[in-house]
Amino acid sequence: MQGLIEFIEISLTGLGMGGLYALTGVAFVLIYKATRVINLAIGEMLMVGAYLFFGLAAGLALPWWLAILFALAGGGLLGLLLERAVIRPMLGENPISVFMVTIGLGSILVGLVELIWTADPRRLPQFLPDEPIFLGPVFVFPEPFWSFVIAAAVIGVFVLLFRYWRGGVALRATALDQGAAYAMGINVPRVYALAWMLAGMIAAGAGMLLGSIAGLSPALALFGLTVLVVVIVGGLDSVPGVLLAGILIGWIESLAGSYLGGEYEHLVTFALLLVVLLVRPWGLFGTPEVERL
Amino acid sequence: MSGYKQIAVLLVLLGMLFSGVVVAEEEKPKEIVLGASVPMTGPFAFAGIQLNAGLNDFVDWVNEQGGIEGHRVRYIGEDTGYQTDQSVAVFRRITSRADVNFYFGDSTAFQQTINRELERRDILLTGASFASELNDPERYPLQFMLGPDYSEQVGMLLEYIAEETPGASVMLIHSDTEFGRDPIRAARERAEALGLEIAGTIVTPPGASDISAEALKLRRAGPDYAIFHGYVLSPIPEFIRRARQMRLETKFMGTFYTMDQTMIDEMGEAAEGFMGVMPYRYFYDESGPAPIMDVIREINDEYRTNTYVQGWLTGLLMKTIAGETLRAGKALTGSNMRETLDSLEDIDTGGIFGQPVNFRGNSIPLGRIYRADVEAGRMVPVSDWIELE
Numbered sequence: 001m002q003g004l005i006e007f008i009e010i011s012l013t014g015l016g017m018g019g020l021y022a023l024t025g026v027a028f029v030l031i032y033k034a035t036r037v038i039n040l041a042i043g044e045m046l047m048v049g050a051y052l053f054f055g056l057a058a059g060l061a062l063p064w065w066l067a068i069l070f071a072l073a074g075g076g077l078l079g080l081l082l083e084r085a086v087i088r089p090m091l092g093e094n095p096i097s098v099f100m101v102t103i104g105l106g107s108i109l110v111g112l113v114e115l116i117w118t119a120d121p122r123r124l125p126q127f128l129p130d131e132p133i134f135l136g137p138v139f140v141f142p143e144p145f146w147s148f149v150i151a152a153a154v155i156g157v158f159v160l161l162f163r164y165w166r167g168g169v170a171l172r173a174t175a176l177d178q179g180a181a182y183a184m185g186i187n188v189p190r191v192y193a194l195a196w197m198l199a200g201m202i203a204a205g206a207g208m209l210l211g212s213i214a215g216l217s218p219a220l221a222l223f224g225l226t227v228l229v230v231v232i233v234g235g236l237d238s239v240p241g242v243l244l245a246g247i248l249i250g251w252i253e254s255l256a257g258s259y260l261g262g263e264y265e266h267l268v269t270f271a272l273l274l275v276v277l278l279v280r281p282w283g284l285f286g287t288p289e290v291e292r293l
Numbered sequence: 294m295s296g297y298k299q300i301a302v303l304l305v306l307l308g309m310l311f312s313g314v315v316v317a318e319e320e321k322p323k324e325i326v327l328g329a330s331v332p333m334t335g336p337f338a339f340a341g342i343q344l345n346a347g348l349n350d351f352v353d354w355v356n357e358q359g360g361i362e363g364h365r366v367r368y369i370g371e372d373t374g375y376q377t378d379q380s381v382a383v384f385r386r387i388t389s390r391a392d393v394n395f396y397f398g399d400s401t402a403f404q405q406t407i408n409r410e411l412e413r414r415d416i417l418l419t420g421a422s423f424a425s426e427l428n429d430p431e432r433y434p435l436q437f438m439l440g441p442d443y444s445e446q447v448g449m450l451l452e453y454i455a456e457e458t459p460g461a462s463v464m465l466i467h468s469d470t471e472f473g474r475d476p477i478r479a480a481r482e483r484a485e486a487l488g489l490e491i492a493g494t495i496v497t498p499p500g501a502s503d504i505s506a507e508a509l510k511l512r513r514a515g516p517d518y519a520i521f522h523g524y525v526l527s528p529i530p531e532f533i534r535r536a537r538q539m540r541l542e543t544k545f546m547g548t549f550y551t552m553d554q555t556m557i558d559e560m561g562e563a564a565e566g567f568m569g570v571m572p573y574r575y576f577y578d579e580s581g582p583a584p585i586m587d588v589i590r591e592i593n594d595e596y597r598t599n600t601y602v603q604g605w606l607t608g609l610l611m612k613t614i615a616g617e618t619l620r621a622g623k624a625l626t627g628s629n630m631r632e633t634l635d636s637l638e639d640i641d642t643g644g645i646f647g648q649p650v651n652f653r654g655n656s657i658p659l660g661r662i663y664r665a666d667v668e669a670g671r672m673v674p675v676s677d678w679i680e681l682e
Contacts, residue, residue: 006509013505120339121526123559132538141505141535213503215527219336222500254506262496262507263469 008138010258011251016144016213018250019151020206024227025234025242026155027202033175033237034195036095037087040102042203043224044109045082049075049204050124050211050220051113057125064127071208072201079200083193091192110218122216124208147209154205155243158198162239167194175237226266229273235286245284323364325615325625327352327608328387329397332375332421339525339555340421340600341399345370347604348397350592361612362619367391377402388414394625395419395611401427401471404436411435417614417627417634419607421600423549425475428656435627437634438656439606440572441681443472444479445658446548447520449570449679451480453662454518455487456676462492464516464543466507466532469496473523476548480520492516497528504528508535511543521547526556530563537563544568553598554672557665564665568675572660573602573645575672583644585609606645613640647678 024046031039039045052074056067086105090098128147133140162168174181174191182188210223226249234245249269256268282288329348332341352368360366369387373379380403387393396411398404398420404427411418418436425444427433441449447465454461465480467473477494484491492514495507511519511532519536521529524547533545547569550556554575557564574586576597589597589605614630617637623629639649650657658681663672 006513009509010506013503013509016505017503114334114338118338119334119336121556121559123526123530123561130534130538139539141508141538144503144505213505213531215531217336217527219500223502253502257498257506258509262498265498265502 005137009140010254012135012138012140013144014251014254015247016141016148016250017253018247019148020210020213020223020246021227021230021250022243022246023151023155023202023209024206024223025230025246026158026239027199027206028227028231029234029237029239029242030171030195030202031199032231033239034171035083035087035091035192037102038095038099038236039199040099040224040228041082041106041109042199042227043221044106045075045078045200045203046207046210046223047218047220048078048109048113049200049207050216051117051207052204053208053211054122054124054216055117057127058122064125067125068127068205068208072204075204075207076197076201079196079198079203080193082200083196087196088189088192106221106224110221113218119218124211124216126212127208128212143213147213150209151206154202158202159239167191171195226269229269231283232273233276233283235283237287238283238285241283241285323360325361325364325366325395325611326391326393327366327368327395327397327611328384328391328393329368329370330373330380330383330399330403331370331397332399333372335373335375336525337375337399337421340550340598341372341375343598343601344397344421344604344607347597347601348608349604350589350601351605351608354588354592355608355612361615364615364619366608366611369393370397373399373403375399377406381406384410388416394615394627395630397607398422398436404433408433408436411627415627417630419610421603423656424472425479428654430654433655435631436655437610437652439603439610440549440656441570441658441660442656443476443522443548444483445656445681446570446572446660447476447480447522448483448658448681449660450520450546450548450568450662451483451487451489452679452681453568453676455489458517460488460490461517462490462514464492464495464511464514464519466495466497466511466519466521468523469498470523473497476522502528504531505535508532508539511536512539512541515541516543518544518546521545521551525550526559529567530560533560533563533567546570549599552663552672553600554596554670555598557667557672558670560665562667565667567665568662570660571599571663571672572657573599573606574647575599575663576602577671578674580674581644581647585643585645588643602645606642609642609645610640613637648680653681 028042031037049071053067053071056062056070057064090101129142132142133145170186170191174188230245230249231242234241252268253265256264331345348368352366355366371383373383380399384407393416396416396418398418401422401424404420404422419439423438423442425442428442481491495510497504497507536543545567552569552571614633615625618625618630618633641649646659650659661674661678662676664675666673
């Protein structure tokens with residue numbers, strides 16, 4: 001019985017990280033679906049969001065809720081800026097060129113953060129509840145629990161927006177067929193900007209949650225590497241695939257870390273990636289026609 | 294030309310030549326060059342910037358005192374971004390444009406990489422690394438450390454634990470890096486010798502991740518103490534917070550790079566009661582005579598980190614070693630200075646260490662255990678100076 005309770009505790013802990021993988025994965029897929037850009041700077045965008053919150057809440061001493069709102073707005077603005085200044089001029093170029101540009105963008109964002117806040121390790125002001133949660137005999141840490149709840153709620157809101165909001169419908173239409181979207185009077189460049197802005201906001205939110213769980217340093221950007229695994233496993237162009245893969249990888253990492261040791265966490269994740277690439281290279285729910293780089 | 298004239302011209306020429314030599318010798322300044330690969334950007338910038346300031350301040354101070362045996366000290370330090378290839382490039386650049394006598398390295402990887410080159414150029418090196426592997430005079434004859442190696446640091450913590458709570462259980466928590474794995478085997482052996490129980494080891498993956506699953510392991514083992522190694526800050530505060538959420542009574546400890554006051558301050562409330570090993574006096578530690586710490590406090594109005602103090606220690610040891618070598622009439626080559634280092638006993642560090650120090654192998658196995666007092670914003674010593682045999 002004790003073993004079963006432990007297994008449930010470990011699994012629930014993994015869901016917290018899984019929720020963050022899924023959330024950041026949604027930001028990645030949003031950009032890919034709308035603009036066909038593989039954005040390798042997603043980890044750095046997430047890190048910038050966490051630092052924005054740090055600067056506002058710790059540096060300017062704003063109340064945490066106001067700092068969160070401004071950091072989300074800052075993340076959205078960053079996405080908008082990147083799309084307008086860097087990505088839009090690259091439209092029509094070879095996908096590899098755009099892909100490489102996003103790698104460069106990541107380095108620039110890390111450099112900017114280090115210039116403004118230095119590379120010193122920091123601690124984010126706590127904004128998640130600190131009281132442990134008991135589900136019957138099962139103990140759950142509050143940080144991963146609330147992270148999961150918030151990530152799930154945000155994802156739920158976005159799913160509803162995609163379904164019912166005019167802008168969300170335009171996004172889906174553009175993702176399906178750009179030519180048809182143009183023909184129907186949809187302002188496609190504006191949809192591109194919208195996708196990057198929303199992705200920037202989602203990444204900033206995920207960054208704040210991750211920073212509150214794992215501490216703050218430019219190394220936070222490495223999270224993007226696991227998110228890349230998540231989107232490849234789930235399918236580059238599939239939101240449900242990314243949600244499932246995020247939760248799955250969070251759970252598997254947690255089990256590997258607990259039963260095998262922390263040194264196996266990333267090993268298991270990348271082994272899974274290898275298997276998926278060999279067996280189903282378009283991911284669990286991706287479109288087989290998706291171009292691979 | 295008559296014979297007299299020829300002799301006169303010859304004498305004049307010889308005189309000019311001789312005086313020229315003398316002038317040249319007088320013009321050539323006697324100097325000792327200290328080169329350094331310093332991480333002033335990147336993840337270890339917090340240490341490198343302070344270290345660089347410490348080295349600069351030491352050099353200014355020692356030159357004001359007349360240098361070392363009449364030699365002025367020149368410091369050349371360049372940023373490496375904490376990248377080994379950059380550190381090597383900086384080493385090559387500095388050593389190619391100056392006759393470097395003494396060098397400071399910024400990482401274990403650099404110190405391992407540059408070892409053969411040191412022997413080829415006959416330069417003595419110290420550095421920021423406390424890797425146990427470097428504590429081997431056979432393999433690293435031209436290197437020494439600025440304190441105890443990581444195995445010795447954990448050894449001191451275990452000595453303290455054995456004294457405070459005989460038979461206690463200890464969890465070792467380390468990062469999955471060379472840095473993190475360094476002291477684990479030696480810690481197990483020493484714990485056994487001291488009658489302590491190793492409750493287990495928890496390994497955390499490098500990079501940002503949630504350590505909740507690992508914290509559950511801590512609850513399962515319920516150790517009396519947990520020693521962190523291979524970290525600077527995260528995930529230490531996160532672990533402590535999780536442990537408190539689980540109502541664990543475990544006492545947490547850390548090693549050198551976690552123990553600076555700035556890192557303890559970053560931990561916030563989680564730092565209360567956090568302990569660790571530190572070989573140097575803290576900037577604000579005024580217990581006991583420490584003339585060099587007094588100089589440091591005189592130069593600086595505000596708190597300076599332990600890596601700043603480490604810069605001064607580098608300079609002081611260089612001063613002692615180079616001074617003794619020069620007094621023995623030997624050139625300042627790496628091998629000569631190593632011979633001097635091996636002959637030194639009870640080295641005075643001006644109070645940076647709490648007592649005179651001796652090298653064992655390449656390290657100085659001396660340190661003290663401190664505990665964080667969050668309200669006072671200080672680290673308070675809880676042990677005497679511990680010198681490992």
